[in-house]
Amino acid sequence: MNIxxxxxxxxxxxxxxxxxxxxxxxxxxxxxxxxxxxxxxMMMDVxxxxxxxxYGFYHLMLVPSGFAYLGFLSAIMxxxxxxxxxxxMIKRFFPNWYEQYSFYFPLINTNAVIAFVLMTFxxxxxxxxxxxxxxxxxxxxxxxxxxxxxxxxxxxxxTSRIPQPFQGLSITFILxxxxxxALIGLGGL
Amino acid sequence: MKAFKExxxxxHLVLSLGLGLFIxxxxxxxxxxxxxxxxxxxINVLLSTSILFIIRRYLTEDYKWIFIWLVSGSVATMVTMLxxxxxxxxxxxxxxxLPFIALSGVILARVESVVLIELKYQTIVLNALGSGLxxxxxxxxxxxxxEVLGQGTLSFASPMLNGHLSPWFEWTILPEAxxxxxxxxxxxxxxxxIVAALWIALVRQIRGQRL
Numbered sequence: 001m002n003i004x005x006x007x008x009x010x011x012x013x014x015x016x017x018x019x020x021x022x023x024x025x026x027x028x029x030x031x032x033x034x035x036x037x038x039x040x041x042m043m044m045d046v047x048x049x050x051x052x053x054x055y056g057f058y059h060l061m062l063v064p065s066g067f068a069y070l071g072f073l074s075a076i077m078x079x080x081x082x083x084x085x086x087x088x089m090i091k092r093f094f095p096n097w098y099e100q101y102s103f104y105f106p107l108i109n110t111n112a113v114i115a116f117v118l119m120t121f122x123x124x125x126x127x128x129x130x131x132x133x134x135x136x137x138x139x140x141x142x143x144x145x146x147x148x149x150x151x152x153x154x155x156x157x158x159t160s161r162i163p164q165p166f167q168g169l170s171i172t173f174i175l176x177x178x179x180x181x182a183l184i185g186l187g188g189l
Numbered sequence: 190m191k192a193f194k195e196x197x198x199x200x201h202l203v204l205s206l207g208l209g210l211f212i213x214x215x216x217x218x219x220x221x222x223x224x225x226x227x228x229x230x231x232i233n234v235l236l237s238t239s240i241l242f243i244i245r246r247y248l249t250e251d252y253k254w255i256f257i258w259l260v261s262g263s264v265a266t267m268v269t270m271l272x273x274x275x276x277x278x279x280x281x282x283x284x285x286x287l288p289f290i291a292l293s294g295v296i297l298a299r300v301e302s303v304v305l306i307e308l309k310y311q312t313i314v315l316n317a318l319g320s321g322l323x324x325x326x327x328x329x330x331x332x333x334x335x336e337v338l339g340q341g342t343l344s345f346a347s348p349m350l351n352g353h354l355s356p357w358f359e360w361t362i363l364p365e366a367x368x369x370x371x372x373x374x375x376x377x378x379x380x381x382x383i384v385a386a387l388w389i390a391l392v393r394q395i396r397g398q399r400l
Binding site for chain 1: 210211214215254255258259262263265266269270285288289291292293297381387391
């Protein structure tokens with residue numbers, strides 16, 4: 001698969017939030033633009049590093065030794081280790097960012113988006129280059145939807161026309177459903 | 190019974206706080222997937238909390254989360270493999286999502302409470318039963334609604350994938366022209382479900398104020 005195909009699939013036609021509903025509850029916690037962007041890019045970073053580590057560990061160690069069924073468990077442990085390491089590095093080298101965003105680090109430790117991406121790497125047809133691009137494209141799709149929802153919610157809070165039962169979570173899901181239906185039309189790309 | 194009631198009612202946190210929404214939406218595509226997801230969740234909660242109950246005295250504060258992930262991930266993997274082996278017909282469409290029960294807020298909240306709080310095993314079992322039942326009472330009607338309004342049919346698959354075995358039942362409810370596209374995926378359905386729940390709450394509140 002070429003890079004453009006993987007990027008478009010990650011962003012639009014195969015968007016992980018809209019087509020697979022992965023970690024949709026995280027959208028409720030990230031309500032500010034700066035937080036959404038920071039967590040999104042941390043996720044991209046952790047996905048890239050843990051994706052490369054997991055791909056090598058799975059195909060070079062687990063599969064040859066007959067322990068392929070331990071893939072999911074090893075993916076969780078690798079994600080936890082890499083995210084803890086990155087949290088430590090941010091605390092060491094960027095203490096201001098750590099102070100501002102440390103509340104959101106546990107959201108990355110047990111992040112289903114990263115685990116979902118890693119589980120797609122168990123396919124033997126995928127190469128290192130695909131791993132690299134997918135690790136960037138899929139979290140970028142998550143960031144895109146998150147930023148979209150933050151902007152929508154900011155605009156909706158300013159309007160008083162929404163009936164009370166629709167406010168909050170319900171209008172968010174209806175909006176996501178409409179965005180998903182719109183993006184289905186781009187699936188032919 | 191208090192533990193059972195609390196856990197049962199708390200599952201409505203799926204709608205109000207969004208815990209476990211990923212597996213909720215992934216499993217509510219049809220009646221069969223909803224049933225299998227609630228069964229898998231119940232078994233996961235019961236086994237994970239039981240194992241952590243046994244080993245909780247040996248867990249230190251620094252390493253408790255590693256063991257929580259290890260136990261819940263192992264149980265989820267085991268449940269997925271058993272389901273694929275013994276009831277493959279029920280797993281079609283959700284085999285990719287079943288291991289992710291280990292990462293849902295529903296499971297993590299339960300297992301963390303076992304590690305942090307001194308509870309009797311009876312309380313833990315009742316809590317697990319309540320969680321599973323509460324989740325099932327939300328996801329199964331949701332699955333029925335998505336299948337009937339989005340696909341126009343209601344069916345329940347045979348647990349075996351053997352092609353000679355037909356589904357346990359398969360009814361066509363809505364003609365194709367009357368199917369509602371927004372209900373084909375669970376996102377629109379859950380939005381409308383939340384609207385309905387909040388609308389009922391609002392009407393009750395207004396009636397209460399008038400009295």
